[in-house]
Amino acid sequence: MEVGWNHNQQPAEDGSTDRIDVHIEVLVKSESTARRSEVRTHVLALLDRHSLIIGSYKWTEFDDEFLTKNVEAVAVPLDLKMNNLCVHIFSLNDDGPSTLNLEEEEELSAANHWLLPAAELHGIWESLIYEEAIKTHLLDYVSTAIFFSDKNVDSNLVTWNRVVLLYGPPGTGKTSLCKALAQKLSIRMSGRYSYGQFVEINSHSLFSKWFSESGKLVTKMFQKIQELIDDKEALVFVLIDEVESLTAARNASQAGTEPSDAIRVVNSVLTQLDQIKRYPNVVILTTSNVTEKIDLAFVDRADIKQYIGPPSASAIFSIYLSCLEELMKRQIIYPRQQLLNLEELHTMGYIESDVTALSLYLQRIAKKSVGLSGRTLRKIPFLAHALYAKLYVRASQVHPHQTRSSMSLWSCFVLLSSVMLEQERIFPKLFPQSWKNTIVQNVLVLKH
Structure with missing residues (x-):
């Protein structure tokens, strides 16, 4: 079964239902023309032959000619015994990031755009090492948000905003974690969405000299993002890095040290975020190096506020x-x-x-x-x-x-x-x- 969240959990042999979902990620070779269903059948047979694996394991060589021809790697993160196997078959997009430009200002890079899963982002998730279960909690949060949306839960009664804030000192991997999270979820949710879209907004460019009509241009940028969201086959991630720059600009504007145009940029961005977070197929990721400078109104928008500190x-x-x-x-x-x-x-x-x-x-x-x-x-x-x-x-x-x-x-x-x-x-x-x-x-x- 290829799923991102296993809601039809089967009982174990002893009748219990506390079996853990084990996500098997199968990277298909770019030149492969095999059907996904056929790949899944061979992978499940491989796992059945090696069901006594203890701990995480990654196959890159196979005892199956079909898998050798079509599959690059099969990654198993946990024990296979007595667990539910969720097989995710995917291939990587070799195209690098494209630049999301605004029509009137072709020289201004408003954002970078990746089609997921991207070859450039492959392996980042495994390279990030944190204490506790930070990565697992983030995966569970987004999975729950999508699950609630699929079940049409009334957001007026049970509230969630699809906004994540990662904060902490520079160099701790906050931006990389956001990219890796988007990549991982585009793989885990491949049974629900055909592909992922990842947009990284250049928050510093929002206050450059090009934004003399910043409010209108921000609106235009989000219109382009809206076009991605309108594709119901896509899971869309929007990253605003160093989100404190938005609040800093608003505070400076109120203090009279920045033009009033800056506060229009901030208000426009926050308004647009409020608009797109209503859609079930969008997740907003934000990072900050200086939490004291983040507007409380923005902090309240975040469902998860996760500190990312130096490693132990x-x-x-x-x-x-x-x-x-x-x-x-x-x-x-x-x-x-x-x-x-x-x-x-x-x-x-x-x-x-x-x-x-x-x-x-x-x-x-x-x-x-x-x-x-x-x-x-x-x-x-x-x-x-x-x-x-x-x-x-x-x-x-x-x-x-x-x-x-x-x-x-x-x-x-x-x-x-x-x-x-x-x-x-x-x-x-x-x-x-x-x-x-x-x-x-x-x-x-x-x-x-």
């Missing part, structure tokens, strides 16, 4: 782990060595041994990295290699070409930990001499 030590460990797995996969780190996740370390009691040593060292690096944003964390392996690899070559007396093509996992840990030695968060003065001395000492220690 455990989340940082998972981020680093995914980075190192990728570098080992590409043989930048070689030979491949096993790294345990935190659940496996917990099972082993965090006792140091030959099996756990590498993973425990990575955990110590993760604890030293607390306070850094997710954006910075994913840059650190690249920066460590780019800025320290030559120094490592000189200290370890390894042939430069050999080291540039691959390095051991221990060597990479030395580079990572050296980056984290200083507590200053933005690599001060392009690595002072003390850092360079430390990495040389670390490498020499490892050699002996």
Whole structure:
């Protein structure tokens, strides 16, 4: 069954109805001409043969010739036993974002527009690591909003606005999470909607010099968005990034430091949002770096106000782990060595041994990295290699070409930990001499 929300839950063998929906995502090759129903049949047969899988798993190689020919990957997020299988078959749109221009002002980019699922956004959801169940809660919220709309629930009696506000410091992945959420829902809701539309409004451009008649131009921009919403086969997501800029403009206008045109822009945007949120196939996503500057009237419009903060030590460990797995996969780190996740370390009691040593060292690096944003964390392996690899070559007396093509996992840990030695968060003065001395000492220690 291909659904976004399983309302016809079947009882388990013991008669209970507490089986969990497991969403199986099947990425079809772009050149495939196979019918979706045929793909689903083969995927269900594959899952039936491997129903004892424990934990998340992703197939990229198959024991079925049909799947090898037509399917790129099958992703399974949870145990298959005793669960309801919801199979979502999709292909990716290879076109990049298009620019949504206003007819009178072709030079003004009012918004960017993606057709979902988009190849450019594939994999972002999995790369975002947060505490608790933030991503699951956001998925459940939108699924519930669409479910209530499909059931024609009277919104005057039970109110929901289809507005999500993500707030928190810069670099924590708020915008990426909005894009990933839209991508994920366009896949999960593929049985309900044929495709997704994603519009990212450039809020800063709303106050540029081009908006001398801003109110009319904002209205025209939303008319274009309305054309997308009118297609009932499409699930439409509208993102307003850094929404605090709207409120800041209104406050500045009231204080007399901005032209009155600015307040017309804000009021026009809020009015248009109130108009489109009435439609069952639209979701409005907003982000803010500074919550104190958001208009209370706008905050009240949001059904979910979710704080997105810097990752914890455990989340940082998972981020680093995914980075190192990728570098080992590409043989930048070689030979491949096993790294345990935190659940496996917990099972082993965090006792140091030959099996756990590498993973425990990575955990110590993760604890030293607390306070850094997710954006910075994913840059650190690249920066460590780019800025320290030559120094490592000189200290370890390894042939430069050999080291540039691959390095051991221990060597990479030395580079990572050296980056984290200083507590200053933005690599001060392009690595002072003390850092360079430390990495040389670390490498020499490892050699002996």
